[in-house]
Amino acid sequence: MEFINQIGWFIKLHQWRYISIFMAIVAASVCSLIPPLLIASLVDQLAKSQSVNLVDLWPTLAQLVALAISTYLLRFFWRYYLFGSALELERSLMVQLYSHCCRMPGPFFQRHSSAKLLNHLNSDVNAVSQGVGNGVIFFVDAFVMSSLVLVVLATQISWLLTLVVLLPLPILALSIKRYGQQMQSRLEQSQYQLGLFYQQIQQTVNGISVIKGHACQGASQQQFDHQLAQLTQANIDQARVEAKYEPTTAMVAAGSFFLTLSVGSVLVAQQQITLGELLAFNLYLGYLIWPMNAFGFLFSTLTMASVSMKRIDQVLNDDQLGYASQSPTVPTQQTTLIKLDVEYFSHHNHQVANEDSFAEPDQAALLFKDVHFSAQRGQIQAIVGPVACGKSSLLRLLLGSSMIESVQRSLHPDANIAYVPQDCALFTGTIRENIALGAPDASFEQIKNAASLACLSKDIDTFELGYDTQVGEHGSQLSGGQKQRLAIARALLTQADILLLDDSLSALDNATCSQLLFNLKCWMAGTKTVILASSRFDLLNHADKILLLRPEHLPLYLTHSELLTRDNWYQQQYQHASATEGGIKP
Ligand SMILES: Nc1ncnc2c1ncn2[C@@H]1O[C@H](COP(=O)(O)OP(=O)(O)OP(=O)(O)O)[C@@H](O)[C@H]1O
Structure with a gap:
């Protein structure tokens, strides 16, 4: 529920799309619920007539084919638009995070290291996208599909047997409550450890020359092993809660099966329901297994999405001095x-x-x-x-x-204003791309002119690939003076005042x-x-x-x-x- 509040703005923005998706899923579910009823009536008809007349079978077969085609088309429609929307939300969050970071001052980056920001842009954004993609499927399957199946069972076959199906459900509700909080805190911990792990890798890569220069590879490896062990432990703790929860849903489904088969056989023996109805009931029970498992998946997907959205919001709301609107x-x-x-x-x-x-x-x-x-x-x-x-x-x-x-x-x-920082801030790419960073529409002539003003063109001419030379990570392929002049050329090209x-x-x-x-x-x-x-x-x-x-x-x-x-x-x-x-x- 918390997750729905967190991404309410997106759902509101695309409300018609979500209403259409919801209706298509419900329609597809209804289409897939009709065949067992058709099969049940066919079986009872055959049992009564004692002889098989193929002409009598055609209408039912035609209905089954029409239902299969409709289900296919409806599923294609909702899957296409549902996952398309999830990708749009993913893109929108990435843009929001990136542009927020671009507007923030130095102290912001002391609180949010680049490795942690990358983690938000990658795994958190992905978990939120899963929440609005798979989460919607799990929600519809868990609630809509199971409700439809129960309605069909109660009205078309036997309300008594339907009540029996529901008997083990309180166990499911209790286990969701019990494991919910555990899951939330484990997920937060594992995302936090993942951020620290990325930070460790980034620091090692950036400072590899210092690490080698001081011959401290051993200490660095130890730190890495320690960080990795913490991350693995956090993931194992999370997997343990999932492992406890998911078999519970399977047991509840198995319990429902056992009870309905036992009670159903008695009802057939007492001629309260026909054999065809018991067959249809069993087919429908098969339809209930997935929705019951979907409760489990829904719960873990939404918890994960909610934890990730909270972490993203923490970054987006870290703007107490109003830089974003300054x-x-x-x-x-x-x-x-x-x-x-x-x-x-x-x-x-x-x-x-x-x-x-x-x-x-x-x-x-x-x-x-x-x-x-x-x-x-x-x-x-x-x-x-x-x-x-x-x-x-x-x-x-x-x-x-x-x-x-x-x-x-x-x-x-x-x-x-154009600013050349002390560390030059070069990006992986070619010399040409780095100079053109602040003026992407600049012509090659303008780029060459900026390099010439920054006294860099002679150096570039000595490189085999000239302006297409890769500068390496943070300009690692260039000398200190070349990095400085490249950063100046980039600033000059912007024609800032x-x-x-x-x-x-x-x-x-x-x-x-x-x-x-x-x-x-x-x-x-x-x-x-x-x-x-x-x-x-x-x-x-x-x-x-x-x-x-x-x-x-x-x-x-x-x-x-x-x-x-x-x-x-x-x-x-x-x-x-x-x-x-x-x-x-x-
Ligand atoms: N973001 C920051 N948060 C806290 N202290 C900072 C921060 N940036 C710089 N300092 C501190 O402020 C002081 C001045 O730093 P600054 O980089 O402005 O000096 P500088 O004159 O440019 O130094 P240098 O000549 O070495 O480049 C230093 O003691 C530094 O540790």
Whole structure:
């Protein structure tokens, strides 16, 4: 019942389809119930007449053939539309989950790892689809078919024998109640363990080079074995409940058979029913075996679907700050593309805010405060500071992936943002596909132009398959600098007004870096802005304005030359970088 509430929106959306499916199943069941009655009357007719006249048999045979054809057509119709709807629900849930994930900020992915999300997209979505596919069949067979059979038995053959059939049914009801809760908790446990198991595999695959480098394959194997043992145990616990429940339904069916055969023989002997009627009764009892088993399947399919739908809903409802409906733009002055005012920011406050309410600033965990940042068209701006001072966090605030009360962000209504994360975020596929990710309609010429602006085209020309070279998982076939430039090319192709680069030039040599900065200025054409988080101080003379973040210091937001005169620490870092790197010429 809980499952029906959970997917009520889908059934409502396709209510006419479900009503037609339901009627077709009922009609098919009725068609399949008539033959035993025809056979019973034929047997009694033959028994009375003592001779077989084939002409008398034809009408009954013709009716049987017509019923068989109708049953076939009706079954085809409802199966086609029922499983079609289940696949549609599957697709709809996948789209909802995927687009929800795409809108969510970083902390969401700390609560839901990618492996667990894949588990939701795969086995949970599949269990829900089974619920609206096979679940409907089991429901109709369990309730509709058994009710129809009982009505025919009671009205056409013997109400007394029909009551006898029903005697063992309370055992079925009691066992459903007893095993129901056990089944639910076992299913939840096994899905939870499956999520952890996927997570374990994903972490191992992603970190395989580190595992080999530290020669800790043994420990990794042990962890895997442990996780697998937990998963197997959870599945065995679930199978144990199923194994206890399913024979109960078979025993109830066998009990009904035994009782009706015993009582039926007495009724024939007392001439209360004919031999043909007892034969028909037995044929109908055969029809009841499957519906009784269907109770068992219905129960486990719906429990599984309900547990999975609950897990999917937990992900879809994890949006307490309203990112899913957030409007990304707030109008501001024409030339200012983006503006950010941060009263205070700490990840701790952010996480608390996600749970229930906005918390007061926690001084110990404070990352930065009093930041007033704004970028105009045609500017390159930089965010610098020592490691872990919060450069990436600030870029993510500019991106809008974190929303806190102490942070005000406004974006030009027509502006859009391209973001190059520190890890480049490359996808398995070719170089061409990775560059075109943000602009799938881009022509090959445009893709080549973006690669050229990102100083990547010469590297690509050296590859045997050129733009069709596979980058491998997370770009494993490319060097660090190639990955960074590929990610930049992808961002440039989107022609976004604001380009956010998170330490995206760290793996480049000075000559390439210099060329790339020159190309970026051409690409900006006085109308776009580039905001660069960097720990390379030798790049900073290219920036129009620099935000300097330092722990326990108020942020400074000045030009390069102003910072050189006003801040000793900045001056030292710049001189050191220029001396060791040789500096990048403006
Ligand atoms: N999602 C998060 N949740 C909690 N803490 C975080 C999160 N992201 C970053 N931090 C913490 O915030 C601090 C600043 O991290 P951030 O990545 O913003 O610094 P950064 O200046 O970009 O560092 P780096 O120069 O090493 O790239 C770090 O101490 C980090 O551990």
